[in-house]
Amino acid sequence: MRKQAPPGAAGADELEQWMQAYGRDVLNVAYAYVRNHHLAQDIAQEVFLRAFVKRMTLRQANSVRTWLLSITVNLCRDVLRSWSQRHLVVVDELPVPAAPANTEEEAVARLERAELWQAIQALPLPYREVVVLYYLRGLSGREVAEILGTTEDNVRTRLHRARTRLHAWLTAKGERRLEAPAESRQQPR
Amino acid sequence: MKHQPNQDNSRDDEWLRKAAADLPELPFPGDLAERIRGQVPLRQQRRRLWRQRWTAAGVGGAGLALAALCLVALGFPARLASHGMSTARQASAAPVSASSASASSAAAQGVQTLAAANAAAPTRDSALLPPSQRAQAAALSAASAGNSGSAIGLALAPLAVSSLHLASSRPGGPLDSVSARLSNRGPTALAPQEVVGLLVFLSADRAGKASVEWLTWVNGPDQTLAAGGQTDWSFQPVGAPRDAAGNLQGQPVLLFYRRGVVSSQQADTVWPLAPVQVRDVRVQSRQTWASGSSVAVTVQVHNPSSQPVSVTRLLALAEWPPDSHGAAAAQAAAEQSASASAFADNAAAPAVGDLTGWLRPGALDLLALAAGPGQPQTVPAGGTTTLTLRLAGPPGLDRAGVPRVVLVLLPPGLSAAGSAG
Known part of the structure; x- marks a missing residue:
């Protein structure tokens, strides 16, 4: 049986480092799933507390980041499955406040106004989660697969389908076409 | 044209990378980090309790017979018993420790019994105290002393607090206890049952706004002063916020009141009733240990007004009647269901006289902030919400029946930081 690390400064230091290095990753991924700022913060809190308590298991993990994001994704999926979440009003159904109260709310408001974000949120969850991890958080296909507990091939397939849907969504929207920059269009691959 | 979809996909990939990089990102706020730091000690404690329970379940569960046979065969019964006792001591190490060996068992369990010995209107003992203590008592008031509305009023006892500081309960250990020097400034002796203390841990944000991190009733001196x-x-304190090293966090404030409730006019601290109705009080057992137990008291809170009520401003007082938490009553109650219900009503706006029954002799009173992880932020106007109060008390608290619960308001500028005690 694995021994629990004694509480102390070393554990606290680790926690501080994780929050500083990966706090944004965890919070933004959580928000992408639940689209509720307060709920995302609660999830992020739970992620770091679980990671802190189980930090001995981390020593065998490859990457702190993927480990933390695995916890995040699992927690978010649990939340989305829960009854209460299915009955919550998502943020884009709420009136946008005229003057956001703080920088976090301001960031949420700006994000919610972004067309690409809206398009991503319109994707089914299996596509949305790969897009968020791969494009928004900049993880590799292998890391995304590790976090989601699937294969790289599956991630590639989901990404392909997600791109197709995003293309269609944004084209249909007509407000901005999903296009590559001019120079890359002139150089077919 | 055969490869057009792939080409499109590659272009989309490139565009997505660039566009995603331009998307706004949510910052990881400092107060969230602070919240997480504050929860670490609690999580460690929960983890330790879980491990103890798991160990006990492993011995007492399906493998009990086999384990017992093996242990008897190996001649280990004495060692097993010894382990059980040390585990019990470890689990009970957290609750209250009074400075004297004569501390009551209630004190040893982190629970204070409030005896209202002052049925007669008290004199203003606060005049005998340093201005700082009077100011602290006033700062904890959510209403002026002249407020005539329904409220719980507390009058300061003439016990001056000095040298208030955090200390270690063992050499080299974390700062896990609160110490102070108490002086009786009054003209007569003060017996332990005449006073009750209120220990509050405050924190302040960068802007200097204070929040209540945790609070509890505490016993006064353990002998007549x-x-x-x-x-x-x-x-x-058990359950107060601590850092990862086990040091208590926050600024302690300690005040001693005369036991019992007084009118607002006579009070130094006034807690008005919250404008809500408390219904359907239910109790569920959470944990038990050698010297104590904890329960989750769930209440339905209805807000009949047209304004939402912030949960962070709510302070819950739970009281078990004098005969409910004794051993006999607990034993009798043990036969009943672990979950029961009752009714209490905040919004009926009882007169102050109706509240004088609070903090009565022999009753078991506990205190908790309503806000905390998993709790709603507000009670919506016209709506009903469920609040769960986590309370620790003496052994058998989980079988002592249903308490009455009243919700009062913290001062407008002093809300709960998020953890309950």
Whole structure:
């Protein structure tokens, strides 16, 4: 049986480092799933507390980041499955406040106004989660697969389908076409 | 054209990378990090309790017979018993420790019994105290002393607090207890049952706004303090926020009140009733250990007004009747269901006289912030919400029946930081 690390400064230091290095990753991924700022913060809190308590298991993990994001994704999926979440009003159904109260709310408001974000949120969850991890958080296909507990091939397939849907969504929207920059269009691959 | 979809996909990939990089990102706020730091000690404690329970379940569960046979065969019964006792001591190490060996068992369990010995209107003992203590008592008031509305009023006892500081309960250990020097400034001796203390941990954000991190009732001196006498006092809070090293966090504030409730006019601290109705009080057992137990008290809170009520401003007082938490009553109640219900009503706006029954002799009173992880932020106007109060008390608290619960308001500028005690 694995021994629990004694509480102390070393554990606290680790926690501080994780929050500083990966706090944004965890919070933004959580928000992408639940689209509720307060709920995302609660999830992020739970992620770091679980990671802190189980930090001995981390020593065998490859990457702190993927480990933390695995916890995040699992927690978010649990939340989305829960009854209460299915009955919550998502943020884009709420009136946008005229003057956001703080920088976090301001960031949420700006994000919610972004067309690409809206398009991503319109994707089914299996596509949305790969897009968020791969494009928004900049993880590799292998890391995304590790976090989601699937294969790289599956991630590639989901990404392909997600791109197709995003293309269609944004084209249909007509407000901005999903296009590559001019120079890359002139150089077919 | 055969490869057009792939080409499109590659272009989309490139565009997505660039566009995603331009998307706004949510910052990881400092107060969230602070919240997480504050929860670490609680999580460690929960983890330890879980491990103890798991160990016990492993021995007492399906493998009990086999384990017992093996242990008897190996001649280990004595060692097993010894382990059980040390585990029990470890689990009970957290609750209150009074500075004297004569501390009551209630104190040893982190629970204070409030005896209202002052049925007669008290004199204003606060006049005998330093201005700082009077100011603290006033700062904890959510209403002026002249408020005539329904409220719980507390009058300061003439116990001056000095040298208030955090201390270690063992050499080299974390700062896990609160110590102070108490002086009786009154003209007569003060018996332990005449006073009750309120220990509050405050924190402040960068802007200097104070929040209540945690609070609890505490016992006064463990022996009668003669007029002009002094004594050392210490208390080891259970459940108060701690850092990862086990040090208590926050600024402690300690005040001693005369036991019992007084009118607002006579009070130094006034807690008005919250404008809500409390219904359907239910109790569920959470944890038990050698010297205590904890329960989750769930209440339905209805807000009949047209304004939402912030949960962070709510302070819950739970009281078990004098005969409910004794051993006999607990034993009798043990036969009943672990979950029961009752009714209490905040919004009926009872007169102050109706509240004088609170903090009565022999009753078991506990205190908790309503806000905390998993709790709603507000009670919506016209709506009903469920609040869960986590309370620790003496052994058998989980079988002591249903308490009455009242919700009062913290001062407008002083809301709960998020953890309950």
